[in-house]
Amino acid sequence: MTDDERTVLISGAGIAGATLAYWLAEYGFRPTVVEREPRLRTGGNPIDVRGGAVAVAGRMGVLPRIREARVRTEGLWFVNAAGERVAGMDLRGSADAPDDDEVELARGDLAEILHRASAARTEYLFGDAIRSVREDPDGVTVTLERGGDRRFGLVVGADGLHSAVRRPAFGEEGRFVHHLGYYAAAAPLTDDHGVADHWGAVYNEPGRMVGVSRTVPDRPAQALFAFRQVRPLDYDHRDVAEQKRLLAEALAGMSWRTPLILEQALQAEDFYFDAVSQVRMPGWTRGRFALVGDAGYCPALLSGAGTTLAMTGAYTLAGALRESGGDHRAAFARYEAEHRAVVADGQSKAAEYAAELIPGSREAIDRRDALVGLPS
Ligand SMILES: Cc1cc2nc3c(=O)[nH]c(=O)nc-3n(C[C@H](O)[C@H](O)[C@H](O)COP(=O)(O)OP(=O)(O)OC[C@H]3O[C@@H](n4cnc5c(N)ncnc54)[C@H](O)[C@@H]3O)c2cc1C
Structure with missing residues (x-):
């Protein structure tokens, strides 16, 4: 493996991007994250961190901070036009007993916690974005909107539903976004x-x-x-x-x-x-490019599964790169094989939840x- 192979450009400083940067640095790679917005995006409603993602957060040492930021939902009312409560759920019994397998917190708080965990060993470029990519047998030349040309061993799209990496490396959005x-x-x-x-x-x-x-x-x-x-x-x-x-x-x-x-x-x-929308793709890797999180397998807003798939996917991809000693072909095959079933499960309930809400x-x-x- 050449030294160049250890340099990885990640597009998007969201949940998947920061988790991947953390684990790549942990495994001896040199991650750079390019984020289109001038600063970390901290908006959004509470999101769920579930199952495998709770375990990933635990291994990153950020679970105590995630638990501290946990939101407490005591209940939900369905109201009519006059504001009268016509139905509702009282969740106070379950709200008092934290479930170790699921934590709900503001999306922005999670983004910040993950960013902070990864920042010391990651080069973050805010207010910039990929303009074009050119792959050759030894790496990828990336032209950034503001940062000019840079060389990387691998390029990963962690830039959400409208990924800028997916388009040049895999094809038009309409083919994959449902x-x-x-x-x-x-x-x-x-x-x-x-x-x-x-x-x-x-x-x-x-x-x-x-x-x-x-x-x-x-x-x-x-x-x-x-x-x-x-x-x-x-x-x-x-x-x-x-x-x-x-x-x-x-x-x-x-x-x-x-x-x-x-x-x-x-x-x-x-x-x-x-x-x-849901992103469905036959493969999330091609050549020296890979996709993680919503960019490759968005289960859809309201499904409650996006964050979990993003964090577990990032962890699996980084782990596969470490296991294969940096041989990206073997690593990508392993990532696809290991994460496919997790994604299928996460994507299966999205339409049902939307119809209920x-x-x-x-x-x-x-x-x-x-x-x-x-x-x-
Ligand atoms: C501000 C915001 C609010 C959200 N609110 C909710 C919500 O209320 N409920 C919910 O279920 N989900 C919400 N989501 C989506 C949720 O975060 C994801 O579904 C899930 O966490 C998977 O994370 P991800 O890292 O794949 O994508 P995201 O968390 O969406 O992160 C993608 C990142 O890539 C950046 N980006 C996009 N395009 C480019 C580009 N061309 N170049 C560089 N960077 C780029 C974005 O600015 C963002 O920081 C929100 C996302 C954002 C960004």
Whole structure:
């Protein structure tokens, strides 16, 4: 193995990117992470770290910090247009007894914890992105938007649903990204909208959902929006103003506190909007390129599995590179073989969860509410 083989460029400083950087450095590689945004993205709603990902966090030594940042969800109300509680779940019994196999925390807190764990041994380049890549038998020449030309042994896309590595190395987004028929958005609010600490409230109209959650201690309430949109929307996924306009149009005329919640969310800087889509690919590696996390196998927003697949995938890929002594062909084959079943399981429930949160008709909303019932 040449020295060059140990240099790895990772595109994206999210959950997968930081986890991979940590483990590559741990195994003697030299990771560089290039992140398009000028600083770490810390927005988003709480996400779940489950099973294998809890074990990965434990081996990284960050589990105590993850547990400290854990959110406590005591329950969730489904409300009607007048704000009356029509169904709900009281989770207080389970909230008091932390489950070792699952931790829920704000996405931004997790991103920060993982970034901090990896930063000392990783070169982070914020506010830059890959412009083009050129592979040859000995490595990859990468041209960065701002940083000019650099040489790396391997290039890994950990840059989410709209990966900039997937396009040149594997093909157009449309071949791999499968739209599940919904869009979702998240933003911080300036008001709690009557929702108690550690609780959430959800309001539905057919094919549309507005939620407010107060589960992250000492932070403003968070809004979560979702709407059904069978045909994919044609928009620039980097144009936040356009995304805000699309959300406002989709939720126009909704009752409950929607106009107020929407107004606050649309003013938030930390606004997140994306399609509820799944990435399905026959392979996540090609030549000297590999994909981890949402870039290669996004299970879809709302599925609750994205973070776990990203962390376990990054750990498996780094471990495979170590085991193969840096022979990337053998390592990539091993990564594909070991992680495929984990991804299949994580992706299997996404559509089901979305249908539960965003029922398509009045009857389906009533049916869901009757099924959930009111806590005694
Ligand atoms: C701000 C934000 C909020 C989110 N909120 C939620 C949420 O509320 N609920 C939920 O289920 N999931 C949310 N997600 C997605 C969730 O984090 C992922 O599904 C999951 O954790 C898998 O992580 P990942 O590392 O593959 O992708 P991500 O965590 O999405 O990280 C991808 C990173 O790549 C960067 N990036 C994108 N394109 C480029 C490029 N061309 N060059 C360089 N860098 C690039 C992004 O800025 C981001 O930092 C959110 C993601 C982000 C970025």
